[in-house]
Each structure stands twice: as structure tokens, then as C-alpha cells.
């Protein structure tokens with residue numbers, strides 16, 4: 001921030017002015033403690049809201065996807081816990097990787113992850129997504145999703161039952177509660 | 188024997204086998220024929236003529252599957268075609284033997300579009316070249332893979 005530039009503000013181009021004033025506001029909020037105060041106030045509300053809308057991406061890869069389907073059926077009804085599947089990565093919070101990831105799929109999965117808006121979480125479901133599982137020796141299976149995207153929660157099993165999947169989401173809820181991201185998500 | 192569900196005007200596998208044996212006396216060997224199945228060994232040169240004959244005159248409309256077999260000790264490769272006729276309710280299994288050091292066979296994709304990905308996968312996994320295929324590229328393995336994983340001399344193990 002350079003407040004000394006203030007007299008020149010009238011002479012700035014619009015993009016220059018925007019970046020300068022944005023920076024000024026940011027630093028002002030930070031050093032006066034306003035940012036912290038706002039975060040302290042909004043974080044419980046935000047984390048409550050995020051927790052209740054852990055919308056996973058509807059992207060079934062392999063057999064574990066059947067458990068995902070079973071979990072959203074009437075018997076387990078994961079929708080009551082906010083797990084409503086959306087088909088566009090722009091509208092989702094959670095990337096639920098359920099199945100083996102082949103070398104051909106890897107760049108596309110990475111792109112899906114990057115297309116998701118922050119805050120975002122990744123859940124690795126099943127042995128394949130965790131470590132390659134039954135395909136530990138395969139020529140074409142990536143040995144674990146965490147080799148190319150950060151994973152928050154691991155759900156072991158081959159396949160994990162729907163209860164286990166819901167339990168994984170509950171773990172994620174705990175994590176979200178603990179992280180307490182406020183309005184300023186980036187720090 | 189009266190065949191259950193014989194399509195009206197349809198022919199049984201035995202009748203079709205006779206027809207094919209008459210038309211291609213040298214290059215095609217019928218190994219077995221039942222009322223709804225037909226098994227034949229086909230010489231590489233006769234594959235496309237036989238297939239076009241089957242398509243145009245014997246009502247075979249559909250390629251169910253194309254796959255490969257690697258015979259390491261016999262030093263040969265086989266391509267197995269399953270071609271189905273809905274009109275006759277008969278599935279024909281054609282087997283073509285190829286030398287292992289030069290596995291090349293004519294593509295049947297120009298006849299049946301459904302063979303396209305099957306042949307592509309067979310190439311991807313076995314390295315069998317289908318001459319005349321419109322797009323012989325990697326299908327399940329990422330582009331740039333240099334091995335053919337379904338060959339018997341392929342050493343399995345991590346590569347990614």
C-alpha cells in the first residue's frame with residue numbers, strides 16, 4: 001500500500017485505481033483489526049452455511065459410485081445432510097473421488113478440481129482413490145488421488161458402505177467447523 | 188427341430204454356414220454351426236469379402252465385439268469377431284490368425300461403424316493394426332503410451 005499515491009488517484013487509469021484502492025482497503029482492514037472482527041462475527045454463520053451445503057460433484061468413476069448412489073437413495077437419504085449432487089463443478093464444494101483414476105483421467109480430474117470455486121474440499125472414497133487399492137500393480141492406475149490434488153478426508157473400504165460415506169462427510173463437517181473460515185476466506 | 192423364436196423368414200446357423208462354405212470354399216473353414224451360432228476360421232485375405240457378403244446377403248447387421256488373443260508360444264495373434272444377425276437370430280464368431288511379428292488385418296469399420304472403437308481398443312491393448320481404420324489412436328491408455336498391455340510378454344507393474 002502506498003497512501004502517498006492518494007493525490008495522484010485522479011490521474012490513474014481505472015484499472016490502476018481499482019488495484020490501488022483495493023490494496024488500500026485490504027491493508028486498512030488488516031492493520032486496524034477490522035478484518036479479524038468481521039471474520040470473528042461471520043465465521044460461525046459461514047461455516048454453518050457451508051456445512052449444510054456440502055454439495056458434491058456428481059462424478060462417479062467406478063464401483064464406489066454405486067455406494068454414492070445408494071447413499072442418496074431413500075434408505076440412507078444423504079440429501080437431508082446437504083449432500084445434493086450437482087453436475088457442474090462451478091456449483092459444487094466437494095470433489096468426491098470414488099474409484100480408480102487412470103492416467104488418462106488424471107488431467108481431467110485435476111481440471112475439474114481447479115474449476116471448483118473456493119472454498120472446496122476433496123474426499124477420497126475407497127481404496128482405489130486412496131492408494132490404488134486392488135490396482136497397486138497396474139500399468140495405468142494412478143496410485144492415489146493425493147498424488148495430484150490435496151485430499152481432506154479419506155474414506156477407507158472397498159467399497160465403503162453408504163454409512164461410511166456419510167460418516168466421511170460428517171468428518172468433513174467437523175473439519176469445516178474447526179477451520180471456521182470467515183468472510184475473508186483467503187487467510 | 189423347431190427353433191423357439193425363429194425370426195419369420197430367418198435362416199438357422201447351419202443354413203448360413205452352408206451358404207458361406209459354398210461361397211468361400213478355400214479360405215473359410217466352418218468349425219461348428221448350431222441353430223443360433225456359427226463358428227468359422229477365416230483367412231486374413233478373405234475377411235473383408237466374407238464380411239461384406241455377410242452384411243449384404245445374409246443380414247448380419249451388427250458387430251457385437253472385436254477382441255484379440257495373444258498366443259505367445261504359437262507365435263500368433265488372433266482377432267475374434269462376433270457379428271450378429273437380428274433377422275436370423277444368429278451370432279457368428281469369426282477367428283482370424285495373424286503372425287505375431289506382423290499383426291495386420293483389414294479393418295471392418297467401413298462395413299459396420301460399430302467396429303470402430305472395438306478395433307481401436309484391440310489396437311490399444313494388443314497392438315494389432317487394422318489397415319484402413321479411420322482413427323487408429325490410443326483409446327484407454329493415454330496418448331503416447333508405448334506398450335501394449337494385453338500382450339503376454341508385457342511385464343505388469345507400476346508405470347504412473
Ligand code: SF4
Pocket residue numbers: 062063064065098099100125126127128129133134157158159160
Ligand atoms: S475401492 Fe473397491 S469398490 Fe471402490 S472403486 Fe476401488 S475397486 Fe471399486
